[in-house]
Amino acid sequence: MSIFEYNGSAVVAMVGKNCFAIASDRRLGVQLQTIATDFQRISKIHDHLFIGLSGLATDVQTLYQRLVFRHKLYQLREERDMKPETFASLVSAILYEKRFGPFLCQPVIAGLGDDNKPFICTMDSIGAKELAKDFVVSGTASESLYGACEAMYKPDMEAEELFETISQALLSSVDRDCLSGWGGHVYVVTPNEVKERILKGRMD
Amino acid sequence: MTQSSVDLPPKGGFSFDLCKRNDMLTQKGLKAPSFLKTGTTIVGLIFKDGVILGADTRATEGPIVADKNCEKIHYMAPNIYCCGAGTAADTEAVTDMVSSQLRLHRYQTGRDSRVITALTLLKKHLFNYQGHVSAALVLGGVDITGPHLHTIYPHGSTDTLPFATMGSGSLAAMSVFEAKYKEGLTRDEGIKLVAEAICSGIFNDLGSGSNVDICVITKGHKEYLRNYMEPNPRTYVSSKGYSFTKKTEVLLTKITPLSERVEIVEVAGEAMEE
Numbered sequence: 001m002s003i004f005e006y007n008g009s010a011v012v013a014m015v016g017k018n019c020f021a022i023a024s025d026r027r028l029g030v031q032l033q034t035i036a037t038d039f040q041r042i043s044k045i046h047d048h049l050f051i052g053l054s055g056l057a058t059d060v061q062t063l064y065q066r067l068v069f070r071h072k073l074y075q076l077r078e079e080r081d082m083k084p085e086t087f088a089s090l091v092s093a094i095l096y097e098k099r100f101g102p103f104l105c106q107p108v109i110a111g112l113g114d115d116n117k118p119f120i121c122t123m124d125s126i127g128a129k130e131l132a133k134d135f136v137v138s139g140t141a142s143e144s145l146y147g148a149c150e151a152m153y154k155p156d157m158e159a160e161e162l163f164e165t166i167s168q169a170l171l172s173s174v175d176r177d178c179l180s181g182w183g184g185h186v187y188v189v190t191p192n193e194v195k196e197r198i199l200k201g202r203m204d
Numbered sequence: 205m206t207q208s209s210v211d212l213p214p215k216g217g218f219s220f221d222l223c224k225r226n227d228m229l230t231q232k233g234l235k236a237p238s239f240l241k242t243g244t245t246i247v248g249l250i251f252k253d254g255v256i257l258g259a260d261t262r263a264t265e266g267p268i269v270a271d272k273n274c275e276k277i278h279y280m281a282p283n284i285y286c287c288g289a290g291t292a293a294d295t296e297a298v299t300d301m302v303s304s305q306l307r308l309h310r311y312q313t314g315r316d317s318r319v320i321t322a323l324t325l326l327k328k329h330l331f332n333y334q335g336h337v338s339a340a341l342v343l344g345g346v347d348i349t350g351p352h353l354h355t356i357y358p359h360g361s362t363d364t365l366p367f368a369t370m371g372s373g374s375l376a377a378m379s380v381f382e383a384k385y386k387e388g389l390t391r392d393e394g395i396k397l398v399a400e401a402i403c404s405g406i407f408n409d410l411g412s413g414s415n416v417d418i419c420v421i422t423k424g425h426k427e428y429l430r431n432y433m434e435p436n437p438r439t440y441v442s443s444k445g446y447s448f449t450k451k452t453e454v455l456l457t458k459i460t461p462l463s464e465r466v467e468i469v470e471v472a473g474e475a476m477e478e
Contacts, residue, residue, distance in 0.1 A: 003234040047462050055237075096297050100336065101223030104237060124240040128292035130263065130271045143268055152446045167452040183455070194460045200453040 003104045006031060008179025009054035010141035011041055012149060012170055013110040013120045015134060016162035019190040020118035022050050022110040023170045025141070026198075027182040028057055037182040037203070045071050046081040047194070048112040050187055051091070054139035055105030055125065063103050067091060084111030084119040088129055095127030102126050106138040116191040141180045144173035163188045163197070171201050238266050239291050243411020245373030246276060246287035247401045248344045249385065250366050251394035254351045254422035255344035258398035259287045260373065260406050261431070262413035269413065273431070277419045281306050281317040283426065284345030285419045286326075289371035290358060291338040298339045302326050319345040319352040323362060331360025340370045346421050373405025373412040380404050391420065399433055406435065 008029050013022040028039035042052040043064050051067065053060040070090060074082050082090070088109050095103060102125045110120045122136035123129050130136065134153050137145035148169040157165060167186055174181040184199035230236055246259045263271035278286050278299035284306070288295025302325045306317045323343055330337055341356040355368045367385050369377040380401040389397065398418055405412045416433040419426065 001234055002237065003229055004237055006234060092293075092296075096293055097217075097219050098222055099218055099293070099297075101220050101226050102237070103222065104226070104229075124265065124270075124293065125237050126239055126291070126293040128240040128263075128296060130240065130274065130292075132271070146268065154445045164448050164452060165446070168446075168448050171452065191462070193462055196458040196460070197454050198456040200455050 001031065004055050004106075005140055005179055007055070007057040008177075009041060009060075009139040010137075010145060010170065010174050010177065010180040011052035011054045011108045011139050012135060012137045012145050012166060012173075013052065013108050013122075014149070014153065014157075014162060014166045014169075015118045015120055015132075015155075016157045016159060018112075018116045018118065019159045019162060019188060020110045020112065020120060021159075021162045021166045021186060021188045022052050022108065022120075023166050023184055023186040024052050024054075025139075025170070025174050025180040025182065025201075026185055027180055029179060032178070034182065040185070042185060042187060043068075045087065045111075046075075048189065048191075049082065049084055049087060050110050050189065051087075052108040052110070052138070053105045054108070055103075059103045059105045063094075063105055063107070066094065070094075084109060084113050084121075087111065088119075088121045088123075088131075092123055092127035092129050095123060095125065099126050108136055108138050110189075112189060112191060139180060141173045141177035144176045145169065148173045159188050159190050159195070163195070167197075167199055171199060175202055239293065240265050240270055241291055241411075243373070243409070244276065244289040244371030245369065245377050245402055245405025245409060245412040246289050246342045246371050247369045247377045247381070247398055247405075248287065248342045248353045248355075248367065249381065249389070249394060249398060250344075250351050250353050251389040251391065253391065254346045254420065255353055256391075256394045256398050257285055257287050257342060257344050257419045257421070258402045259417045260402055260412040261415045261417060262406075262411070263292055264411060272414050275417065275430070277417050277428070279303060280322050280343070281310070281345065283347055283421060283424075284317060284319055284322050284343070285421060285426070285428075286322070286344075287342040287370070289340045294337045294339040295341065298326065298329060298337060299341070302329070316347060317345075318347040318349065319343065319354065320349075323354050323356065326356050327360045327362050330356065330358060335359040342368055342370050344421060346423050351421075369401065369405075371405070371412065373402075373409035376404045376408040377401035391422075395420065395429075395432075403433070403435060 010025040024041040028036040135149040188195045259276035263274040344353045402416045418429040418432040
């Protein structure tokens with residue numbers, strides 16, 4: 001069994017028109033046993049920047065704490081929030097520093113940059129950035145997610161349609177993966193508000 | 205550093221403190237993760253006035269295509285570019301690092317960077333890590349001494365060649381070069397030959413695919429032709445798209461309005477008087 005399949009996860013982010021959506025599943029397991037059904041994989045860095053981490057749950061939490069620490073230091077020095085592109089470079093550097101003994105997680109970063117332009121990117125566990133203009137996926141359900149997003153994605157969707165698309169893509173993909181699921185957690189971020197929704201999915 | 209309770213920002217270089225834990229997990233039977241690789245076809249050739257570099261744009265994670273349009277031609281200096289194959293994080297990190305070192309060197313010496321400088325910095329770093337930093341590079345540029353093209357292998361060995369290919373598609377591309385290369389090619393002939401070599405990699409090698417990127421470097425001038433050719437467009441895109449008649453069931457909604465950012469405007473007024 002792969003290290004990434006120890007806890008199970010599914011994270012996806014999509015770009016819309018001046019908005020973005022980031023979604024994850026909610027299961028936390030130890031191999032085939034489910035331990036929790038409300039695990040938080042997506043965390044807020046600042047109002048317009050979210051990071052979703054898939055992979056080994058202990059590294060997810062540790063990496064998140066370290067990134068929040070670095071961002072707070074940045075805020076104290078620069079007196080402003082970090083731009084999403086800068087944050088992506090920071091995460092990439094922190095992961096590459098551990099090239100020969102890596103953090104066993106894959107981040108998905110989503111944020112609104114200057115002029116409210118949405119930015120998404122994902123990385124492998126050693127920090128190879130992959131910028132995309134449409135969607136990024138990560139986790140044990142990633143192969144199904146690639147297929148579902150490729151089929152369902154349309155460019156320039158508004159917030160409500162984007163929510164519907166990302167939710168359907170997430171739920172249909174985790175249904176085909178034993179290790180992720182048990183509902184969904186979706187954040188849709190526009191320049192004026194953050195809508196956090198919990199989805200009802202199959203509980204198996 | 206591992207004993208300190210506060211995680212200070214690191215002083216640079218690799219940190220090995222998770223190695224023991226990862227080894228323990230591997231011994232318990234959990235396989236190590238696979239990294240993003242750029243399966244790749246990368247090529248370079250020297251033509252009459254300079255150097256042309258070419259690359260495909262597919263990044264793979266095992267058998268899955270992770271990125272359909274990634275950038276494999278990395279900037280090193282205004283007159284030097286480098287194509288990278290192998291582990292994506294390694295090629296990006298190594299080229300970024302040497303690019304910064306070259307910039308500092310330019311500030312110190314006040315001269316344009318030479319290709320041989322980039323070559324020596326890269327091979328030193330890669331040899332130092334004995335091939336564990338898995339980056340195979342095609343380095344090309346034009347400096348005061350003329351056009352240069354080099355290949356660098358992950359263990360640190362280098363070659364200086366008039367035409368070169370690297371990556372999983374290197375054999376497919378090399379066959380095109382060996383058949384059609386000649387000295388003194390013009391710019392258009394060179395670009396056509398490079399595009400043909402990359403296409404042969406794209407169509408015949410499973411690790412390479414998507415589009416062709418080309419970079420033409422001549423004395424004092426460079427042209428980065430991103431997505432020069434796109435021989436693999438999406439063949440069928442449904443114009444209707446997906447319509448979801450049955451809406452997703454939502455258990456809980458929480459809306460957080462984001463406060464307007466306050467703008468501080470300095471009003472030019474009278475100075476305060478005591």
